[in-house]
Amino acid sequence: MGTEISEPLIVDKKSIDDGGGGGIESEHVPEWKDQITIRGLVVSALLGTLFCIITHKLNLTVGIIPSLNVGAGLLGFFFVKSWTGFLTKLGFQVTPFTKQENTVIQTCVVACYGLAFSGGFGSYMIAMDERTYQLIGADYPGNRAEDIKNPGLWWMTGFLFGVSFLGLFSLTPLRKVMILDYKLTYPSGTATAMLINSFHTHSGAELAGKQVKCLGKYLSISFVWSCFKWFFSGIGDSCGFDNFPSFGLMLFKNTFYFDFSPTYVGCGLICPHIVNCSVLLGAIISWGFLWPFISAHAGDWYPSGLESNNFKGLYGYKVFIAIALILGDGLYNLIKIIYITAKEICNKSTQQSKLPIVNEVIDNESSKGLAEQRKRDDVFLKDRIPTWFAASGYVALAAISTATIPIIFPPLKWYLVLVSYIIAPALAFCNSYGTGLTDWSLSSTYGKIGLFIIASLVGSDGGVMAGLAACGVMMSIVSTAADLMQDFKTGYLTLSSAKSMFVSQLLGTAMGCVIAPLTFWMFWTAFDVGSPDGPYKAPYAVIFREMAILGIEGFSELPKHCLALCAGFFVGALIVNLLRDVTPKKISQFIPIPMAMAIPFYIGAYFAVDMFVGTVILYIWERINPKDAEDYAGAVASGLICGDGIWTIPSAILSIMRINPPICMYFGPSLSS
DSSP: OOOOOOOOOOOOGGGSOSOOOSSGGGOOOOOHHHHSOHHHHHHHHHHHHHHHHHHHHHHHHTOOOOOOHHHHHHHHHHHHHHHHHHHHHTTOOOOOOOHHHHHHHHHHHHHHHHHHHHTOTTTTTGGGSHHHHHHHOTTSTTOOGGGOOOOOHHHHHHHHHHHSSHHHHHSGGGHHIIIIISOOOOHHHHHHHHHHHHHTSHHHHHHHHHHHHHHHHHHHHHHHHHHHHHTTBOSSSSOSGGGOOTTOHHHHHTTOSOOOOHHHHHHHHHSOHHHHHHHHHHHIIIIIIIHHHHHTTBTTTBOTTOOTTOTTTHHHHHHHHHHHHHHHHHHHHHHHHHHHHHHHHHHHHTTOOOSSOOOOOOOHHHHHHHHHHHHHHHHHHHSOOOHHHHHHHHHHHHHHHHHHHHHHSTTSOHHHHHHHHHHHHHHHHHHHHHHHHHSOOOHHHHHHHHHHHHHHHHOTTTHHHHHHHHHHHHHHHHHHHHHHHHHHHHHHHTTOOHHHHHHHHHHHHHHHHHHHHHHHHHHHHHSOTTOTTSSOOOHHHHHHHHHHHHHHHTTTTOOTTHHHHHHHHHHHHHHHHHHHHHSOHHHHTTSOOHHHHHHHHHHOSHHHHHHHHHHHHHHHHHHHOHHHHHHHHHHHHHHHHHHHHHHHHHHHHHHHTTOOOSOBOOOOOOOOO
8 A cells, every 4th residue: 555656766876977966866864873963863752653643543443554754754854853943942053954864863762653554453462462362252263271471561672672673673784675776666655755855945944843842733723623522431431522423323333433533634635535435335335234134044043132242143254254265365465475476576587577666767857866866876885784794683582582582482383483584584575576566565464374374383382372472472583674775865865874773773772672662551550441332442463362262273163154254254354455556547446445444343343433534624625735634644644643643642641540530421212301
């Protein structure tokens, strides 16, 4: 997913003489050590904390994490510019704020909050806890009490330190191959570089100032609104604006209502229209038709009168059909990415590459472009990261991790961890290459593959915990490796040193290993995380634990007709994805995305309504004033998400202090006279 952004025209260096002119070719580039500053690291830690909170909130509610790069870039630019401006007015001499320092901040922040996702706090890690075990049922085959490990601040931090750095060392020697030789586009990295470059021009800085004001305005509105909502949310989970029957009580029972969430509306403004529409379509299919249809067969297809979270009833259909859609979509895209990667590598080896590279006759413009290209190449290659350092770092970290992970998760034996680390670089390369071509990271898919394989190998005696832990190991490596290559691309286009990019990734990852568990612990201690009736349902916890159980037990315990429905939706996901790829763009742009459709199958329709409201606002905005929409939609969305995220902190403090909202606003049918 992501906007496709093409490279500048590239020409063969051998075909022209040395030359240049004005522009970036004459730009002064600070030494790599000067690109990493104390003020930049302080800002990175503050923003990393904020975005970790936002990521946890989204992970524990709906599981959709939109790109927060615009917000991180704007806020990083704003904080440092404000700080330098303030000190200058006081008469102090300050080091100028460069785009290289801006890039380092962006890299640190993304590396930090990326661990809030790949760390599994809303998926494989929390799937090990006692609440998830009880939700599935103590008598459910394959669901053993021995496979419980409740979240703990120390072991979660230790696990992240053990697995999160290997991905950074696994592909570092290939940075020249990926960025300069294959010239992979990495659309998100390129877009981030364009954003940062624009900040450091006169017109770009002026626009950035306006965007920051816009972000601050909607951040304030979102924060105040979330505070206002709290006063009416009462005790329990049935009060307040979060349970507002916008379309009537009948649809409210089927989770169709607008819950006035700034976060989900903001997600709707950021996510592409097709994603938001796919989520709503999935909600309509599941909660509008499928679940009412299956409920009508209670007593025939499954015993009537079961609890709402009993896997032998409707709950089982919800979870397993969602899993079928997710696996179908993931399998198709995995095969597709591997095919594209293999094809492009073969084309490259035969000098018939179809990557977005163009050779052109040289004129003054292309000569200037070539000079800029050479400047970027020189800066990128100047501060080399020795291959021996990356290789020895990977081996040393793998040895430490192989020894420590079995201590944290005894069922995951050391030799299974070692085998994972032997094959991980190949998978990291496939994922990074595919991300460079398509902007689609399949880290969670690789994690699920590791989950199934290890769970089935270990078997019933500890297979669930071993599979979930293996999922974390694989996800961390392939995710951080792809993120590093994205950052290398951003650094390449902003004239940032590759060494400063690598070091800032290391620092950001180290921050994330501490900040991500701490911010999750705030949620864990303040809220009832994992409760199916609470605001923080942690929907993927049950899904990931069920996947591990499926890897051991198979499909023997599914309710009646559930396997047939799962097979149908699995095949349907494959067909829909195939249609998206083989039909013309004017048709394929309206074909839904199965992965997005799967999310409301289990969670509910309410957030789909919120996101659709966001996409309708953006659609109308784009029609009325497309330039304003392009310039400010990301800032408005980031403000809405950040304001609601910041309110989580005082809300958690109030919850820990046992201070309850004073009013319960509740809606029910009117009493007949």
